[in-house]
Amino acid sequence: MRVVDVNEVTRSIKEMCIEANYFLPRDMKNALRKASNIEKAPLGRHILKQLQENMNIAEEEMIPLCQDTGMAVIFMEIGQDVHFAEGVLECAIQEGVRQGYEQGYLRKSVVRDPVLRENTKDNTPAVIHYELVPGEQVRITVAPKGFGSENMSRVFMLKPADGLEGIKNAILTAVKDAGPNACPPMVVGVGIGGTFEKSAILAKKALIRPIEEASAIPYVRELEEEMLQRINGLGIGPGGLGGSTTAIAVKINTYPTHIAGLPVAVNICCHVNRHVCRII
Numbered sequence: 070m071r072v073v074d075v076n077e078v079t080r081s082i083k084e085m086c087i088e089a090n091y092f093l094p095r096d097m098k099n100a101l102r103k104a105s106n107i108e109k110a111p112l113g114r115h116i117l118k119q120l121q122e123n124m125n126i127a128e129e130e131m132i133p134l135c136q137d138t139g140m141a142v143i144f145m146e147i148g149q150d151v152h153f154a155e156g157v158l159e160c161a162i163q164e165g166v167r168q169g170y171e172q173g174y175l176r177k178s179v180v181r182d183p184v185l186r187e188n189t190k191d192n193t194p195a196v197i198h199y200e201l202v203p204g205e206q207v208r209i210t211v212a213p214k215g216f217g218s219e220n221m222s223r224v225f226m227l228k229p230a231d232g233l234e235g236i237k238n239a240i241l242t243a244v245k246d247a248g249p250n251a252c253p254p255m256v257v258g259v260g261i262g263g264t265f266e267k268s269a270i271l272a273k274k275a276l277i278r279p280i281e282e283a284s285a286i287p288y289v290r291e292l293e294e295e296m297l298q299r300i301n302g303l304g305i306g307p308g309g310l311g312g313s314t315t316a317i318a319v320k321i322n323t324y325p326t327h328i329a330g331l332p333v334a335v336n337i338c339c340h341v342n343r344h345v346c347r348i349i
Contacts, residue, residue, distance in 0.1 A: 249309020
């Protein structure tokens with residue numbers, strides 16, 4: 070049994086909230102550079118270069134990549150041989166978010182009630198997903214999610230008979246409907262299977278998969294490649310102003326489902342696909 074002080078969790082999450090909002094992951098930076106070299110539209114190339122310039126300024130001046138510093142989404146993979154001490158884990162996580170958004174001068178965008186709309190003034194509470202795994206390590210992923218792209222996400226409850234073509238149509242429908250509102254070039258996370266809520270979590274987790282990492286399942290890998298080509302063929306382009314780079318990547322996760330269902334969730338992320346992972 071390994072004992073982990075919850076104060077270490079708080080400190081890590083505080084630092085990760087700031088890091089995620091100031092620095093784009095290396096794989097995303099490389100993908101944007103690659104996109105700017107192959108983008109066919111002159112205006113699209115110009116926009117991609119502007120996005121890279123913005124990224125460099127954020128790093129140099131230690132300021133947020135985007136004014137929407139997101140709602141904190143946190144994935145906690147907890148080894149079953151870990152015991153947390155010196156406090157309550159949930160409280161420690163929320164305290165890390167509070168400190169990170171205050172000390173990093175990040176915009177506080179969370180309201181306490183979805184109807185009454187009173188701002189909590191510290192960007193808490195975060196959305197936390199827990200998973201119990203073997204071992205004695207804790208893997209934390211902090212993924213601030215801006216709502217320009219989050220608002221464009223969809224869940225489709227398809228019929229099994231809709232099959233692969235139905236899945237493709239659902240993905241394309243979500244992206245077409247999003248258009249310029251999701252701040253392209255986007256990363257498209259897709260969850261297939263499970264239940265209504267499971268498919269959405271699968272899609273959210275797909276966004277944090279490294280850009281260069283393709284699915285290990287052959288048909289899913291082929292589907293990722295096909296959908297990326299078809300999405301980029303829509304002509305939405307960088308900033309929604311036309312071009313051949315509407316999406317940087319399409320990432321798909323699958324899960325077993327019921328004989329009567331085919332849930333498909335599409336969680337879109339803008340070009341600021343922020344996430345930081347740390348193991349403690």
